Amino acid sequence: MDLSRTAIEQYLRCPQCFYMERRRGVKSLKMVPLTLAVATDALLKNEFDAVRPTGAMHPLWEREGLNVRACNHEQMDSWRSNRHGVRVQRSDGAVVFGAVDDIWEDRETGELHVVDYKSTSKKGVPDIDSGFGDSYKRQAEIYQWLLRQSGFTISPVAYFLYVNGSKEGGFYDEGLQGRMRFETTLIPYEGDDSWVGQAVDEAIECLEQDLVPDAGSECDVCRYLRERTNAVLT
Numbered sequence: 001m002d003l004s005r006t007a008i009e010q011y012l013r014c015p016q017c018f019y020m021e022r023r024r025g026v027k028s029l030k031m032v033p034l035t036l037a038v039a040t041d042a043l044l045k046n047e048f049d050a051v052r053p054t055g056a057m058h059p060l061w062e063r064e065g066l067n068v069r070a071c072n073h074e075q076m077d078s079w080r081s082n083r084h085g086v087r088v089q090r091s092d093g094a095v096v097f098g099a100v101d102d103i104w105e106d107r108e109t110g111e112l113h114v115v116d117y118k119s120t121s122k123k124g125v126p127d128i129d130s131g132f133g134d135s136y137k138r139q140a141e142i143y144q145w146l147l148r149q150s151g152f153t154i155s156p157v158a159y160f161l162y163v164n165g166s167k168e169g170g171f172y173d174e175g176l177q178g179r180m181r182f183e184t185t186l187i188p189y190e191g192d193d194s195w196v197g198q199a200v201d202e203a204i205e206c207l208e209q210d211l212v213p214d215a216g217s218e219c220d221v222c223r224y225l226r227e228r229t230n231a232v233l234t
Contacts, residue, residue: 003203005085005098005142008196009135011203014216023207029221037119040163040182041101044117045080048102052076060161061104064186071103071112079103086146096200100143104159111155114143114191121165126185128160136160137189145193160187 010028011018020026051058052070061068078084085099102115116139120126128136140158147154163182171178206213215222 001094001204001207003094003096003200005139005146008096008142008199008203009138011206012138012199013135014219014222015206015213016215017219017221018203019206019213024212034119040119041117044161044163045102060184060186066104067107068104068113069107071105073103076103086143086150088146088149090200092204094200094204096146096149098139098142098146102161103147106155109153109155111153112147113155114140114147114158116140116143116158116160118160118162119165120162121167126162126164126187128187128189137191140189141191141193142196144191145196148193156190156192158189158191160189161185162187 007018007022010021017028021028048058048070052072055069055072058070073079079086079100080102082099085097087095087097089095100114101117104113104115105111106113116136118126118136127133140160144154144156144158162185164185166181166183169181171180173179
């Protein structure tokens, strides 16, 4: 049994949707692909890959007063691949995995920091205390857990590297090449992954049972299905 970081998050949000998709084969509703976020993720990876082999400082770290380097572990490409990710095999044979965006290494202690890229376009400074913030925090903590289970020394401090697209100014330059300016915010977050192991146990137990579990109290998919069914029957 393979259990991805996304699957764990789905279980936490709604055990019923998690069970129906992974035990009964009922696929969840398709989401609109965030292709612009995919592009900014790729550009940020390129940015830090440029200094990864040499261990050089990046201007962002200098601005933030961080004494780190881009982790140059031989498995970095694998850890960042959605098809592989950081993988942990449990004693029961289940494999838990998740693909990180990046990892930075403290130059003094050697501790590794989980780094997650986020893209948005909003007024004000981005934060992780509203909107999908709780999900983002759990995401970082699952990555911390996976790396710790893999034997690495992981700092409790993860970083969210937010790029916020500006709506100010023009778009085209003289050569009619479009440009969008992004303001960068680096948000440190002290994670606590102590809950992850139990959540994995519960998710696996959920899939092994024969009864369909209850829906999550805040699941939008299940709410929509209930309201639609009630509307049709009324």
